[in-house]
Structure formats: C-alpha cells, structure tokens
Amino acid sequence: MLKFFENGKKILGMNSRNLSYIRPCNLSKAKRLADDKILSKKFLKKAGIPVPKMIAKISSSNALEKFDWNVLPSSFALKPSRGFGGEGILVVYGKKKDADNVWIKADGSLITAEDLKNHVRNILDGSFSLAGVSDTAFFEERLKLLKLFKPYAFKGIPDIRVIVYNKVPVMAMLRLPTRDSGGKANLQQGAIGAGIDLASGITTTAVQGKFKIIEYAPETRFLLSGIKIPYWADILKLAVQAQEISGLGFLGADIAIDKDLGPVFLELNARPGLSIQIANLAGLKERLNRVQGLDIKTIERGVKVGQNLFGGEIEEGLEEISGRKVIGTAEKVKLIGKDGKEIEAEARIDTGAHSSSIDADLAEQLGFEKTVEEFKKIDTSGYILRPENEAIIKKDFIEKYKMQIPDLADVAVIFSSSGSSIRPVVKVNIIMDHIELISSCNITNRTDLKYPIIIGKRNLGKFLIDVNKK
Amino acid sequence: MYANCQNAGLIINFITGQGVPCDTVVLLLMFPIIATIIAFLRQIVGIKAFGIYTPSIVIFALLGTGLKYGVAIFVSVILVGMVARFLLKGLRLLYLPRLAITLSLVAFSILVILMTGGSLQRTGLAAVSIFPLLMIIILVEKFIAAQIEKGGKTAMVLALETLIISLVGYYVIKNGYLIKTVVLYPWIVLLTVPINIFLGKWTGLRLSEYWRFREILKKSK
Incomplete structure (x- = not known):
C-alpha cells in the first residue's frame, strides 16, 4: 500500500502539470500561438516544418456571405482556428x-x-472555441490515411502525440480514432492511445478512452502493440524543432503521417493531457525529472537523449507486457515431421502470407515423400482457380483424394500474381524461439528461393515482428 | 432566519449594531469557507464540478429552498438539459439561441413541477421563493457549455460532482457549531488564507488521480 503511494511520485498529476510545468514553461505569448491554429500553422511553415496546406479561411460573417464555394476542392477539412479536443x-x-x-x-x-x-x-x-469567443474558420487539405494504419483507425486520421520538455522528447503515443470517438483522435472522446517506445518507434501498451487498457483494436484481432511507426526519427525531430521555435517549454506536439507527404505537423498543444501515461504505463514526472536541467545544444542531440533514456528495453519489455516473443523477419526454426523427424532450417517470416508453406524437397526429407509424389500425379488443369471457387475445389479434392494420398491434411488454393495453384497441406510441428507451433503447411517448390520455408500470419499470433532484428 | 447573532463577538455586535442583518453577516463570512472547501475538493480530492461559482451559488440556493426541494429542482434542471440536447441536436442552432430554448424548456418544467407540488398539497414546494430557484435554473448554462465542450457524459459527471460538492457545502454551513464559532470568533475565517496558499502550491497527486492512474501504480516496481 505504501509502495502504491510511493509510486505516485513518478506520475504527473494535474496540480503538478499546471503549477510546475505549464505555468513556468509555457508563457502566455507562446500559449496564444498554440491556441490559434492558423497562426501556429503560418509560424511553423515559416520555420520549414511541413503542415497541411491551407485552402481558405473565413473570419467574419461578411466574408462568409461573399465566400466562393467553388474554390473548395473535392476533399478538405473544415476547422475552427481556436477549437480544442477535436x-x-x-x-x-x-x-x-x-x-x-x-x-x-x-x-x-x-x-x-x-x-x-x-x-x-x-x-x-465561437461554439467550439476555448472561451466561447468569436473565432475564424479555415479549410485545409485533407490528409490521406497511411495504409499501415488502415486496420486500426476508424474513419479519421491517427496522429502521434509527443511530449517535449527541455528539447528532449520524453513520452509519445499513437492516437487512433475509434467508433466511440467518432473518428476523432482524442482520448477524452474514446480514441485509443498506444504508448510508443521512444528508441524504436514501436507501440507497446494501449488504452482506450481514459482508463480502459486494451490489447486489440476494437472489433478486430489486430494487436495494438508492435506497430512500427514509419519516419520515427523524423517525427521526434519535428517535435523538438517545434518546441524550439514555438517557445513552449512543455509541449504536446501532434504529428500525423500523410500517405504522400510523410510526417506533417498538426498542432501545438500548450496543455497536453495526462492519459499518455496510461497509454505507456509509465509515469511522466519521473521522466521529466531526469531531463530537467540537461544542457541540450542541438535538436539531434535532444532526440538522441530521449531515445536513449526512454527506450531500448523494448524487446524484453514487450515480451513481458504482451506475453509474445519478438522475432525478426528471418528466424531459425526446427521442423518436426512424420515419425518425429527433425530438420533445422531458416524460415522467412512473412506477414503478407496467410498460411505457412514449405519447399517440396524439405517436405520429402520430413517424411512426406509419398504425399508429394502422389499429389504430383493429379491433373489439376480441370479446375478454374478463382477465389469464388475455392470452397468447391477444396471439397472436391478432399472427397476424391483424401484416402489415396497419405498424410494429406487438407489442400490449399493459393492465388497470387505469379500464378495460382492447388497445393497439398500436411501437418508439421514448428519450433521457433522455443515455442512449438502445430501448423498446417502447404507444400510448394521453393528451390529457387532463399528460404525453404515461409511462416505466414496464421502461425504468428504468439509473436511480434521487429523488422530491424537480425 | 439562518443564523442567530445574540451571542456574538465584539465585531459582529458592532456590525449588526449598524443595522446589517445577522444572516447577511454570517453568510458573507461563510463564503470564504465554502470557497476553500471547493478548492480543497478540487486540488486534493479531485472533484471538479462547474468551477467555484456554480457550486457556491447552489449551496446558497439550497439554503433558500431547503435540501429536499432544492435537490429535486437541481435534478430536474439537469434532466431537462439532457433532453433538450437531444431535441435540439438536429436543428444545429447557434449557442445562445439554443441555450435560450433550453432555458424556456427548463422554466416550463419547473412551473409544471411547482404546480404539481401545489396540487399535491406540498405547499413547501409551491412556495419556494423565486431567487434561489433562478439560481439553480441558470446552472443549465454551465451544463450546456460543458456538453458542448466536453461531451454529454462528462457534463453529467460534472453536474453530479457539483451536486455532491453543494451537499457537502450545505451541511458545513448549516452546522450549528460552525455558525456559533464564526459568530463568536469571526477572525477564524482568515485561516482560509493560509490553507488556500497551501492548496495553491500543492503539486501532489489528487486522490482521484490515484484511481485514474492505478494501472501504472500497480505496474511500476
């Protein structure tokens, strides 16, 4: 119990945020800049930071009456300049x-x-502005969703919040809009915040709304941990750069990634929320204390310090948190075939493939020579290989050949750009990173390829993939 | 009649001697105490409510209406505010006209409530004086503003917190001992100044934040 309260010292609470950080670090001039989106946009753009392009603005009802709606392109975002919380x-x-x-x-x-x-x-x-004062409306180009984020985001555009203090990025999270949040990337409204390891830019733990710790994106089986954010170093750099020029000593930088433009700076935030701590399951106060008083000369140095101090132990941490092993894109595996025959081989980890497949030679070595042989004899030219026929082909095959061909567990119909095919499927046990997987592997000819086996999505549920791991 | 100044200290005696009503004197002295309680609940406990103005005004309104009717009216105002939000959502009105319509809905509902109270021989309800009533009704503005700024759910929570704070405050200023003490030693009210200086410098976690961040607290070694 005492521990519980002792731990409280690591966490940044509302009182401390306001009194110890916002008040002394964010002077009212800088705050005014942050609260006015049109102004901060201009300011950031001048400093060479990429921002979404402004199309038009309307600052009075007079201008509204005269506004030519034909200047608007087919897609855009309409925003209040002093809006908050999306x-x-x-x-x-x-x-x-x-x-x-x-x-x-x-x-x-x-x-x-x-x-x-x-x-x-x-x-x-002023219906959406902070103090209800009259406001300006502006149109800006609509950002396009990155393919990587598609499965995780509901409607809107995800963004990355980075807290920067004393030129050091101290904590970050990926904010994903959900059905609850109505497509807005705001945690207060029910968006998801996924904590990010600062060194690698890989997501760790996640929270939905203010409290709920979650593992998967709502209504899907997509893990929220292990997402590698592209342009990570650039994003951190942009955040620190924005702090330097805005004069906000304690800054919440919101950065989105556009499909075509890459990272773009969305917003300066002078009063960043505290839920980022739950998303990361870590206290902000402790981190701020470690960074306080450091003499950081350059932006690059600040980014490095943040990455070194608040990241790096991602792998063990991830494995501990998620209960999943971190593997690279190529891994040594042990295959256990018929009658316990064991073979070691190098496998390619391929999240683009649905199921796993092994090379015909390897299958023969594992004791499936008869299966391969018999399957070759079958004439498959009579089947029309189209996705809509898949079920029929499978059923037909199993009925006809299950008895004839030994060890045939199933057949797989593979559709690919390089030619579709019907392949035999056998049961093989795969041991990867000390975890044994009972897998159905289809057999194909991979002699020309570097790896005799690929492990597909279906067998990767217990792993997180780090593309940088060797 | 709220307080009794017969057994008062020198200063109070002097002030009432100038013709200032005893209730006015004591309520004015109670005000810093209430404000301090609200500040305490915000900074240390973490109950937000609609600022300091709304709960204090509700506390004083409760004195006028009596606890039972005051709470009933408070709850009805909030309920009507919620219903109005749904009714007016589709119309996409500007803020003030929307608020004005909501206020008229509230006013009519209160009329109906008072009328029903009267017909059910609840004369206490029908006879509630107009000013405390208006004080509670105007609370709907804060409620609507919170709905727009923070969403319907948060607005409900804030309304509930306002009610809780108001009840706490109500019981404090109704406390006979406190009234007597303040009447006898009005200087103790000045104690709220150092208390508030302490509260204003307090950077520790609020009690509610121990709950909010419980997952981190449990996890950290």
Missing part, C-alpha cells in the same frame, strides 16, 4: 459529381454548401 472539425472525402457544391462525408452522407455555411457560422460564433 471539436468542430468537419471532413469531407469527395464531391458529388452531378450536383452543384455537394460533398460527401466519411459516413457517406451528403453535405451541401448551405450546411457548411451553417457550420462556419457556428465556428465564427
């Missing part, structure tokens, strides 16, 4: 073809120029 942001994804100035929203519903006008009016009136 409120008041409206995103359209396309323009309706045969209508005049009608756009399509993420959920497929239509929105007319009149609706947009109403929304702008609400923004101008």
Whole structure:
C-alpha cells in the first residue's frame, strides 16, 4: 500500500502539470500561438516544418456571405482556428459529381454548401472555441490515411502525440480514432492511445478512452502493440524543432503521417493531457525529472537523449507486457515431421502470407515423400482457380483424394500474381524461439528461393515482428 | 432566519449594531469557507464540478429552498438539459439561441413541477421563493457549455460532482457549531488564507488521480 503511494511520485498529476510545468514553461505569448491554429500553422511553415496546406479561411460573417464555394476542392477539412479536443472539425472525402457544391462525408452522407455555411457560422460564433469567443474558420487539405494504419483507425486520421520538455522528447503515443470517438483522435472522446517506445518507434501498451487498457483494436484481432511507426526519427525531430521555435517549454506536439507527404505537423498543444501515461504505463514526472536541467545544444542531440533514456528495453519489455516473443523477419526454426523427424532450417517470416508453406524437397526429407509424389500425379488443369471457387475445389479434392494420398491434411488454393495453384497441406510441428507451433503447411517448390520455408500470419499470433532484428 | 447573532463577538455586535442583518453577516463570512472547501475538493480530492461559482451559488440556493426541494429542482434542471440536447441536436442552432430554448424548456418544467407540488398539497414546494430557484435554473448554462465542450457524459459527471460538492457545502454551513464559532470568533475565517496558499502550491497527486492512474501504480516496481 505504501509502495502504491510511493509510486505516485513518478506520475504527473494535474496540480503538478499546471503549477510546475505549464505555468513556468509555457508563457502566455507562446500559449496564444498554440491556441490559434492558423497562426501556429503560418509560424511553423515559416520555420520549414511541413503542415497541411491551407485552402481558405473565413473570419467574419461578411466574408462568409461573399465566400466562393467553388474554390473548395473535392476533399478538405473544415476547422475552427481556436477549437480544442477535436471539436468542430468537419471532413469531407469527395464531391458529388452531378450536383452543384455537394460533398460527401466519411459516413457517406451528403453535405451541401448551405450546411457548411451553417457550420462556419457556428465556428465564427465561437461554439467550439476555448472561451466561447468569436473565432475564424479555415479549410485545409485533407490528409490521406497511411495504409499501415488502415486496420486500426476508424474513419479519421491517427496522429502521434509527443511530449517535449527541455528539447528532449520524453513520452509519445499513437492516437487512433475509434467508433466511440467518432473518428476523432482524442482520448477524452474514446480514441485509443498506444504508448510508443521512444528508441524504436514501436507501440507497446494501449488504452482506450481514459482508463480502459486494451490489447486489440476494437472489433478486430489486430494487436495494438508492435506497430512500427514509419519516419520515427523524423517525427521526434519535428517535435523538438517545434518546441524550439514555438517557445513552449512543455509541449504536446501532434504529428500525423500523410500517405504522400510523410510526417506533417498538426498542432501545438500548450496543455497536453495526462492519459499518455496510461497509454505507456509509465509515469511522466519521473521522466521529466531526469531531463530537467540537461544542457541540450542541438535538436539531434535532444532526440538522441530521449531515445536513449526512454527506450531500448523494448524487446524484453514487450515480451513481458504482451506475453509474445519478438522475432525478426528471418528466424531459425526446427521442423518436426512424420515419425518425429527433425530438420533445422531458416524460415522467412512473412506477414503478407496467410498460411505457412514449405519447399517440396524439405517436405520429402520430413517424411512426406509419398504425399508429394502422389499429389504430383493429379491433373489439376480441370479446375478454374478463382477465389469464388475455392470452397468447391477444396471439397472436391478432399472427397476424391483424401484416402489415396497419405498424410494429406487438407489442400490449399493459393492465388497470387505469379500464378495460382492447388497445393497439398500436411501437418508439421514448428519450433521457433522455443515455442512449438502445430501448423498446417502447404507444400510448394521453393528451390529457387532463399528460404525453404515461409511462416505466414496464421502461425504468428504468439509473436511480434521487429523488422530491424537480425 | 439562518443564523442567530445574540451571542456574538465584539465585531459582529458592532456590525449588526449598524443595522446589517445577522444572516447577511454570517453568510458573507461563510463564503470564504465554502470557497476553500471547493478548492480543497478540487486540488486534493479531485472533484471538479462547474468551477467555484456554480457550486457556491447552489449551496446558497439550497439554503433558500431547503435540501429536499432544492435537490429535486437541481435534478430536474439537469434532466431537462439532457433532453433538450437531444431535441435540439438536429436543428444545429447557434449557442445562445439554443441555450435560450433550453432555458424556456427548463422554466416550463419547473412551473409544471411547482404546480404539481401545489396540487399535491406540498405547499413547501409551491412556495419556494423565486431567487434561489433562478439560481439553480441558470446552472443549465454551465451544463450546456460543458456538453458542448466536453461531451454529454462528462457534463453529467460534472453536474453530479457539483451536486455532491453543494451537499457537502450545505451541511458545513448549516452546522450549528460552525455558525456559533464564526459568530463568536469571526477572525477564524482568515485561516482560509493560509490553507488556500497551501492548496495553491500543492503539486501532489489528487486522490482521484490515484484511481485514474492505478494501472501504472500497480505496474511500476
């Protein structure tokens, strides 16, 4: 119990955030800059930091009446300049073809120029601004979702929050919009925050909303840990650079990754939330204390210090937290075939493949020579290999040949750009990193390939893959 | 009649002697105490509520309406505020007109409640004076603002926290001993200043944060 309260010293609470960090570090001039998105956009752009391009802005109801809606492209985001918590942001994804100035929203519903006008009016009136004061609305280009994030994000664009203090990135999380958050990457509204190991840019633990610790993206079987964030070093650099030029000593930097543009700076945050600590299952105060007073001369140095201090033990940490082993893209495995025959081989770890497959020679060595031989004799040219026929082909094959061919566990119909084929499937036990997997492997000819075996998604549930691991 | 200044200290005697009503004197002295309680609950315990103004005004309103009716009206105001949110959502109105419609809904509901109270011979309810009533009704603005800024769920939590703080505050200022002490030694109210200086410098975790960050606290070695 005493330990419990002792641990409290590592955590940054609201009182301490306000009194010890925001007040002394973020002067009101810098805060004003952060709270005004149009201003901070200009400021960041001037300093060479990539930001989403601004299309137009409307700052008075007079300008609204005169506004030419034809200048808007088919997709854009409409935002209040002083909005907070993602409120008041409206995103359209396309323009309706045969209508005049009608756009399509993420959920497929239509929105007319009149609706947009109403929304702008609400923004101008200050409905979404911090103190309810009148505000400016602006249109900016819509960011495109990175393919990597597609399975994890519901509708909106995920972003990365980095806390920077004394030119050192101290903590980071990946924020993923969910159904609960209505496509907004804001934890208060139910988005997911996945903690990030600062050294490698790989996600560790995750929280949804303010409290709920989760492992998988909602309604899916996609693990939230082990996601490797691209452009990681660039992202940290941008965050530190933004701190340096904005004068916010205690900064929450929001950075998104666009499919085409790469990392773009979204927002400066002068009052970063505290839930990032839950996402990382680590206290911020302890980290801030370690960084305080360090003399950091350059941006690169700051990034390095952060990476060294608050990352690196990812592998053991990950394995401990997730209960999964971290493996590289190529791993030594031991195969156990028929009658306990054992063979060691180098396997390619391929998350693009659904199932695992082994080379025909290797299969013969494992005692499946008869299976391979008999299968070769079958004429498969009569089957039309299309995904919609898969079930029929499988059923037909099993009925006809299950008895004839020894050890045939199943057949696999593989569709690929280099040619589709029907392959025999046998049961093989695979031992990888001391974990034994009972696997169905299809047999194919891999003699020209570097690895005689590939391990596919279906057998990788107990592992996390680190592409940098040798 | 809220307080009794017959057994008062020198200063209170002097002030009441100038014709200032005893209730006014004691309530003014109670105000810093209430504010301090609210500050304490925010900084140390972590109960947020709608700032300091709303809970204090509700506390004083409760004095006027009585606990039972005050709480009933408070709850109805919040309920109507919630219903109004759903009714008006589709209209996409600007903030002030939306608030004005919500307020009229609240006003009508309160009228209905008072009328029902009267017809059920609950004369206490029907006779609730208008100013405490208005003080509670105007709370709906804070509620609507919180709905817009922080979402419906958070607004509900804040409303509930406001009610809790108001109840705590109500029982404190209704406390006979406290009233007597303040009447006898009004200077003790100044004690709230050092207390607030301490609260204003307190950087430890709030009690609620021990709950919020429990997963980290459990995990750290």
